[in-house]
Amino acid sequence: MDTNDVQDLFRSYWWLIFPIGGFVFAAWDRWLSYQRSRDALDLIKTYSAQGKEVPPQLLRQVEEDAWDDEDDGYSGRRGRRAARRYYRHGGYWQFRAAIYTGAIAAAFWVASEYAFVPGTVGPFRVVAVILTCVAAANLALALLSSAFRKK
Incomplete structure (x- = not known):
């Protein structure tokens, strides 16, 4: 493989740099979470071996990091945070995402119709179709989330 092929x-x-970068950062986040949980459990073991009482802050941290099932369908710290955000904002964020992705899809449709650079009609049209599908999905989620909102 010569340099022109590369x-x-x-x-x-x-x-592909962007999804690969997202995977790398997600893996790094999971690794750091694992390290934090492991260190907290080691500290609890040390307290227990010495016969001392474990500080409540440490137990609270382990509880928040644990993946426990709750009655509302959300689990863990991230789930509780999502539930708070859901009730605070409702369907607003879904409607906002539908409007933004719809506007960007419309811009790509216009760009595919009036392509000033030769050879860009096909790629712009593909992106426009994909973003139109994403906008429709966001709109459906917004409508469903506002119609079936938990009381």
């Missing part, structure tokens, strides 16, 4: 490969698939 350059062509990078030009064709440069956008």
Whole structure:
């Protein structure tokens, strides 16, 4: 493989940097969470071995990091945070996402119709179709979340 092949490969698939980067950062976040939980449990074991009482803050941290099932369908710290945000904002964020992705999809439809750069009609149309589907899904989620909101 010579340098022209590598350059062509990078030009064709440069956008893969973003999902791969997302996977790397998500894995790093999970690793740090694991380290934090492991250190907290080791500290609890140390307190127990010495016969001392475990501080309530440490127990609270372990409880928040644990993946426990609750009655409202949300679990763990992230789930409780999502439940608070859901009740605070309602369907607002879903409608907002539908409007933004719809506007961007419309911009790509216009760009595909009036393509000033040769060879961009096809890619712009593909992006426009994908964003239109995402906007429709966001709108459906917004309507469903406002119609079936938990009381």
